[in-house]
Amino acid sequence: MSDQSVREHVLDLLKGGGAHLHFEQAIADLPEELRGAKVDGVPHTPWRLLEHMRICQWDILEFCRNSDHVSPEFPDGYWPKEDAPSDSASWDQSVQHFRDDLQAMIDLVANPDTDLFAPIRHGDGQTILREALLVADHNAYHLGQLVFLRRCLGVWDER
Template sequence: MTIGNDRDAPLRAHLLELLDGGAAHLGFEAAVAGFPVDRSGDRPAGLPHSPWELLEHLRICQRDILDFSRSAEYPKLDWPADYWPPSPSPPDGRSWDRSIAAFRQDLRAMRDLVADPATDLLAPLPWGSGQSIVREAMLLADHNAYHLGQLVVVRRLLGLWDDSSSPASSPPEDEG
């Protein structure tokens, strides 16, 4: 989607970059690439979450933030029960791919909301308590970055991460 020539175009561009990952954050695609689905329910010793639990938590929370950003009629979830899957393993062999597809779709929807020049990024959401789209987009980017980092740690501990091909192993681009 084109950002347009509105006064908030630079802010929209920065938010879109945050949502996409990269720069200082690992992107979603890199974190889930090549994951062996048959290992998605494995929990490393001493850690509380499996890759499946982290993926589903990312999907559920992203959807919650998106729903809240779009409407006062969003379905309110109960913490923590509604924010985590009931099992460390997916219910069937297709659940991993469905969760990834839903995450991508919701991320696109949040990106579309942010990129739309008709969206007032800074206006308080009428149904909130001071939240704005800019705040929700930053919250989403921050939450995703945190849990994608956890997913990489879990993958490393399970022996399922190749640091040599990781974007995180590359030096940061010179921004000067």
Template sequence: MDNQHKTLINELSKLLLGGSAHASFSDAVKGLTPQLRGIKPENMPYSIWQLVDHIRIAQWDMLQFSKDADHQSPKWPDDYWPKESEPADEDAWKGSIEQIESDLDEFIELLEHSDIYQPLEHGDGQNILREALQMADHNAYHIGEIVAIRRFLGNWKS
């Protein structure tokens, strides 16, 4: 791997992990009061739980699409958003967060060991680079919403 490619992979990894230009996912959910996970503030379509689980589902889908030609994506938009405004229990909350973190680690591993420019055989022009940028963009957008809701609810560190 040449230095330019290494630099690109390094920067993509930082972008995916967050924390440079925006809060990381871990920071966005750290210290969140459990009772606030399911609250939908007025004029907001989603609770923090729904945003967290949506990130999990969408990120999982992008990871699976990137590595598995037989992967079938969930039905859009119904299967990308949880219906319940709050997690069923603490295990559901922790499980969603753990999957987000482990899927992100797995995607970064894929990024580091793939030809990121090569179109995926089962796609229609997508490649790992595009999936990395889409994942980073998607996650950052919803992480920002989590932070905004926490601010609105008075539960952000400022």
């Protein structure tokens, strides 16, 4: 398999589609009043999942491109303390940051000058390929949780 072929497969995973849900589908039309809603027996709200995904994706991206990056404290630094956004603007800002960081990871992988297989100098064996796959996998997992929550809350259309 060629480098370009691997690159294209990873980009497909990051962008969603096929058997993977698009981020935009998972958050579309989620009523503002349900962004902090809890479901019995489920530890997360839509807001907590969105923020967790944003923080983790940002952390992985920054690790890939910034040798001075310091990750949040695990596990508390990867989850918001509050169950709901303080206002609609906070939700919108988190969504936009998620989109921007996802696009930055896509751009990094798509760049033919990025060696997907070279160890990241400041890491301990990680590669851009591994980190991009981690982003895709982590996002897919939590997007599934978000859809589950939306189903429980009665606001998921089986598009």
